[in-house]
Amino acid sequence: MSSPLFEPFPIRSMVLPNRLVLPAMVTRLSGEDGIVNDDIQTRYVRFAKGEVGLIVVEAMAVHTAKSGPLLRIGSDEFVPGLRELARRCHDAGPGKIVPQIIHFLKISRSGWRQTVDMLSHAEIDAIVDAYGTAAVRARACGFDGVELHMAHAYTLSSFLSRVNPRRDEYGGTLENRLRLPLRVLERVRRMVGDDFPVGVRFLGEECIRNGYTVLDAGPIAVRLAGAGADYLSLSAGGKFEDARAIPGEPLYPYTGYSGDRCMPGNQYPDGANLYIAEAVRAAVRAAGLATPVVAVGKIPTRELAERVIAHEKGDLVGMARALLADPDLPRKWREGREDMVVRCVYGNVCKALDENFRRVTCTLWPKTLGRAPESDDTVPPAWPTGTPDLRADCKNGRVLLRWKAATDNEAVYGYQVLRAEGEGILRHHASVRGSSTRYEDPRALGGQVYRYAVRPYDLAGNHGPMSPSVRAVLE
Amino acid sequence: MSSPLFEPFPIRSMVLPNRLVLPAMVTRLSGEDGIVNDDIQTRYVRFAKGEVGLIVVEAMAVHTAKSGPLLRIGSDEFVPGLRELARRCHDAGPGKIVPQIIHFLKISRSGWRQTVDMLSHAEIDAIVDAYGTAAVRARACGFDGVELHMAHAYTLSSFLSRVNPRRDEYGGTLENRLRLPLRVLERVRRMVGDDFPVGVRFLGEECIRNGYTVLDAGPIAVRLAGAGADYLSLSAGGKFEDARAIPGEPLYPYTGYSGDRCMPGNQYPDGANLYIAEAVRAAVRAAGLATPVVAVGKIPTRELAERVIAHEKGDLVGMARALLADPDLPRKWREGREDMVVRCVYGNVCKALDENFRRVTCTLWPKTLGRAPESDDTVPPAWPTGTPDLRADCKNGRVLLRWKAATDNEAVYGYQVLRAEGEGILRHHASVRGSSTRYEDPRALGGQVYRYAVRPYDLAGNHGPMSPSVRAVLE
Numbered sequence: 032m033s034s035p036l037f038e039p040f041p042i043r044s045m046v047l048p049n050r051l052v053l054p055a056m057v058t059r060l061s062g063e064d065g066i067v068n069d070d071i072q073t074r075y076v077r078f079a080k081g082e083v084g085l086i087v088v089e090a091m092a093v094h095t096a097k098s099g100p101l102l103r104i105g106s107d108e109f110v111p112g113l114r115e116l117a118r119r120c121h122d123a124g125p126g127k128i129v130p131q132i133i134h135f136l137k138i139s140r141s142g143w144r145q146t147v148d149m150l151s152h153a154e155i156d157a158i159v160d161a162y163g164t165a166a167v168r169a170r171a172c173g174f175d176g177v178e179l180h181m182a183h184a185y186t187l188s189s190f191l192s193r194v195n196p197r198r199d200e201y202g203g204t205l206e207n208r209l210r211l212p213l214r215v216l217e218r219v220r221r222m223v224g225d226d227f228p229v230g231v232r233f234l235g236e237e238c239i240r241n242g243y244t245v246l247d248a249g250p251i252a253v254r255l256a257g258a259g260a261d262y263l264s265l266s267a268g269g270k271f272e273d274a275r276a277i278p279g280e281p282l283y284p285y286t287g288y289s290g291d292r293c294m295p296g297n298q299y300p301d302g303a304n305l306y307i308a309e310a311v312r313a314a315v316r317a318a319g320l321a322t323p324v325v326a327v328g329k330i331p332t333r334e335l336a337e338r339v340i341a342h343e344k345g346d347l348v349g350m351a352r353a354l355l356a357d358p359d360l361p362r363k364w365r366e367g368r369e370d371m372v373v374r375c376v377y378g379n380v381c382k383a384l385d386e387n388f389r390r391v392t393c394t395l396w397p398k399t400l401g402r403a404p405e406s407d408d409t410v411p412p413a414w415p416t417g418t419p420d421l422r423a424d425c426k427n428g429r430v431l432l433r434w435k436a437a438t439d440n441e442a443v444y445g446y447q448v449l450r451a452e453g454e455g456i457l458r459h460h461a462s463v464r465g466s467s468t469r470y471e472d473p474r475a476l477g478g479q480v481y482r483y484a485v486r487p488y489d490l491a492g493n494h495g496p497m498s499p500s501v502r503a504v505l506e
Numbered sequence: 507m508s509s510p511l512f513e514p515f516p517i518r519s520m521v522l523p524n525r526l527v528l529p530a531m532v533t534r535l536s537g538e539d540g541i542v543n544d545d546i547q548t549r550y551v552r553f554a555k556g557e558v559g560l561i562v563v564e565a566m567a568v569h570t571a572k573s574g575p576l577l578r579i580g581s582d583e584f585v586p587g588l589r590e591l592a593r594r595c596h597d598a599g600p601g602k603i604v605p606q607i608i609h610f611l612k613i614s615r616s617g618w619r620q621t622v623d624m625l626s627h628a629e630i631d632a633i634v635d636a637y638g639t640a641a642v643r644a645r646a647c648g649f650d651g652v653e654l655h656m657a658h659a660y661t662l663s664s665f666l667s668r669v670n671p672r673r674d675e676y677g678g679t680l681e682n683r684l685r686l687p688l689r690v691l692e693r694v695r696r697m698v699g700d701d702f703p704v705g706v707r708f709l710g711e712e713c714i715r716n717g718y719t720v721l722d723a724g725p726i727a728v729r730l731a732g733a734g735a736d737y738l739s740l741s742a743g744g745k746f747e748d749a750r751a752i753p754g755e756p757l758y759p760y761t762g763y764s765g766d767r768c769m770p771g772n773q774y775p776d777g778a779n780l781y782i783a784e785a786v787r788a789a790v791r792a793a794g795l796a797t798p799v800v801a802v803g804k805i806p807t808r809e810l811a812e813r814v815i816a817h818e819k820g821d822l823v824g825m826a827r828a829l830l831a832d833p834d835l836p837r838k839w840r841e842g843r844e845d846m847v848v849r850c851v852y853g854n855v856c857k858a859l860d861e862n863f864r865r866v867t868c869t870l871w872p873k874t875l876g877r878a879p880e881s882d883d884t885v886p887p888a889w890p891t892g893t894p895d896l897r898a899d900c901k902n903g904r905v906l907l908r909w910k911a912a913t914d915n916e917a918v919y920g921y922q923v924l925r926a927e928g929e930g931i932l933r934h935h936a937s938v939r940g941s942s943t944r945y946e947d948p949r950a951l952g953g954q955v956y957r958y959a960v961r962p963y964d965l966a967g968n969h970g971p972m973s974p975s976v977r978a979v980l981e
Contacts, residue, residue, distance in 0.1 A: 099810060133616060203903065203904070203948070204903045204947075204948050204950065205948060205949045205950070205951065206904075209952075238763070239763055240762055240763040243773060244774050246775050247949070250949065253951070254951055257953070275749065288714055288763060289718065289763075290711070291715055298717070298718060299719050304779065427675060428678065428679045429679050471679075473679050473680060473682060474679070474680075474722070474725065475679065476684075476725050476728070477681045477729070479734070
């Protein structure tokens with residue numbers, strides 16, 4: 032079971048226990064006061080217990096703007112909560128923990144939003160100052176490093192953007208678009224010292240009209256790495272420019288196509304965004320720099336995660352939704368128990384909750400629990416009569432599967448649906464919550480023979496016996 | 507100079523002289539009457555003379571709806587012009603020629619547009635009929651085959667779409683979304699007979715929110731190929747869903763992000779959409795089908811075109827903008843004179859002209875000529891004093907190149923700008939029209955040493971001597 036995924040990975044002064052990274056993910060668990068609360072503690076401690084190599088805590092504001100339930104790090108009143116968070120995560124698992132620090136511009140329910148061309152030079156200088164002092168505060172809190180948020184719809188990303196409308200030395204050419212991000216990085220480095228890890232998250236592709244692609248992201252990465260970034264974490268999309276306007280609501284990024292590309296759902300192939308990390312990493316290496324790159328974008332399996340490393344698509348593997356679905360994924364992979372992982376179905380219910388300004392949970396979690404279950408149980412679920420009587424009805428261009436419920440000593444958590452074409456291998460096709468015993472296949476083709484089977488799993492991830500398979504043919 | 511690109515390529519009853527394809531491209535040269543006119547003849551004969559293997563003539567309507575300057579094939583009055591077009595193209599070059607036939611829904615300046623859920627079953631049947639009779643008419647006109655338009659924002663593509671809103675047997679599951687496209691293909695096949703090539707163009711990725719990706723395009727391709735499509739030509743995007751709304755103008759596809767992805771401009775890497783053809787071709791081959799796939803998306807060089815074939819990303823190579831810039835590209839490649847090709851700069855002026863409902867030309871063409879020049883001249887341009895005195899000014903985050911004009915016995919057509927990093931190889935970086943002697947590099951990075959050179963070319967594509975290189979460093 033030896034794998035480069037589980038070898039220690041040094042990043043400046045910190046050594047990650049493995050190459051798995053939890054990228055920053057909105058939780059909406061914080062209060063309006065921006066102080067770390069119990070829900071935040073519980074959420075991140077759970078990730079730490081699962082043994083992920085690096086936890087990047089959700090974006091916290093470096094400045095003092097009000098913005099609903101968002102963590103903050105812009106003054107010393109936030110230090111005790113953040114310090115407690117770092118300490119508890121360190122106690123709970125072997126991983127390292129860094130906060131993502133963010134500056135964003137103003138936005139109103141009227142639809143108006145502040146854009147980078149409205150900023151004076153004094154306001155730009157204040158952004159540099161705010162990042163610098165926030166990074167120092169992150170160090171004082173006991174975090175292992177700090178990540179500068181230069182991605183998605185926020186201030187530094189809007190400077191990097193190919194649609195940055197400024198006409199002075201902060202806009203126009205790529206070098207000018209890089210000017211503020213580089214000033215921020217240089218200031219942070221100067222203030223936190225030479226030994227403190229400073230990562231950067233930025234977009235490998237904007238995924239908006241006239242936006243930039245890897246052609247710009249390569250040079251951006253080279254400049255950031257050359258200026259001392261310790262890792263480069265790549266995202267895609269998540270912009271205001273194509274966000275859906277809802278009257279009376281502030282515009283929210285991630286609601287348009289670029290939001291789809293940021294968190295590719297089940298309509299996307301696995302590893303949909305890996306080409307981005309691969310191209311950017313190649314540009315960094317071609318420039319003679321060894322800076323590690325975090326690759327992300329729908330990486331559900333250990334096999335794909337290992338391929339990322341082996342095929343040099345990235346040096347670290349980021350997974351947000353897969354870890355939300357099962358925080359114990361790193362530990363289960365390390366222990367060779369991948370079949371006990373509760374697999375994310377990429378249905379993006381978590382994304383939709385965020386878009387609707389609600390607390391972010393996983394649709395797979397038991398509803399009454401409201402969080403990922405914890406169980407050391409080793410007894411798998413069973414079919415009460417030895418078989419679930421799986422049936423497939425084919426009509427109206429649809430294949431509908433139905434089966435009888437499994438039983439478990441604790442609780443049936445869900446069912447995996449497996450599908451094969453003809454006599455081929457049965458592969459994981461979808462997952463269904465334990466409260467349901469039906470599944471409709473949206474992608475079955477006419478004239479093709481399919482076989483389906485189902486398999487129950489419990490709260491610990493123990494999988495019961497696979498049902499006998501059934502055949503289905505759509506006319 | 508032997509290359510698979512220039513080997514004959516059979517598609518059912520036709521044999522292409524090479525693997526290069528001109529995909530259907532809006533010209534806006536037609537009149538409102540939809541009849542082939544002299545401008546249309548001239549445009550396509552010019553492509554034929556350049557020896558492209560397959561010309562796909564711009565979309566022509568199978569039905570009788572009015573829609574501005576668009577070719578039509580919906581009744582017999584259009585036959586004489588189309589027959590003349592096929593005959594003249596056959597006379598002018600070795601390539602084959604097929605019309606792309608299209609059905610589209612109604613759209614108004616008010617912003618209203620008809621969508622597929624508004625169609626009755628009788629209207630759906632009429633679409634099948636219209637395609638069938640139009641295909642028979644294409645055969646009667648002397649075309650070598652016919653291409654069914656199932657891509658972009660039009661009727662059959664809207665049925666295939668993952669956002670198809672129909673709730674009956676023509677919507678919902680993938681098989682239902684395929685129902686009308688398959689009916690059309692089957693009807694066309696039955697009516698044109700077994701020996702007439704029928705190709706299909708469809709989207710490998712919709713590039714809109716909730717749109718489909720190669721995960722659906724693979725199965726779509728398998729079904730279309732299984733139903734007798736002779737080639738599968740893949741496009742991306744070009745949808746109404748993200749088109750920019752301009753009050754008083756009918757909504758036009760290609761104006762949003764999905765339009766960028768349809769015709770990737772110079773912000774995209776070369777071969778930006780090849781992953782689509784590669785994934786779809788792999789799905790077709792995995793299903794045991796040999797149907798050839800046309801790969802497209804910013805393929806500027808023979809080296810990349812050959813890589814498409816060698817790496818099995820496609821069987822045929824489609825190029826629209828590169829052939830608009832230089833219709834003689836296939837002949838020049840075949841003759842080993844790639845350095846005489848006038849290279850498309852992917853500035854998408856052609857795309858912008860189309861979006862503004864203007865005749866589509868190439869910005870590189872001599873302005874007074876209004877079309878690609880033809881010249882057998884062999885005398886290259888020269889620098890009058892032996893050198894153009896190339897200078898690079900570096901300030902305000904910009905590198906500005908300026909040089910003295912070259913001279914030519916006929917006319918200087920343009921200048922290639924070459925760039926190297928440090929002491930690396932000088933590579934083609936941009937092209938500038940002959941009327942200009944300056945270029946600003948938008949992508950130069952601070953701290954990096956660059957070298958630049960310029961090279962003039964004339965109407966025939968003869969390239970004059972490269973200038974001495976100059977160094978440039980941005981602070």
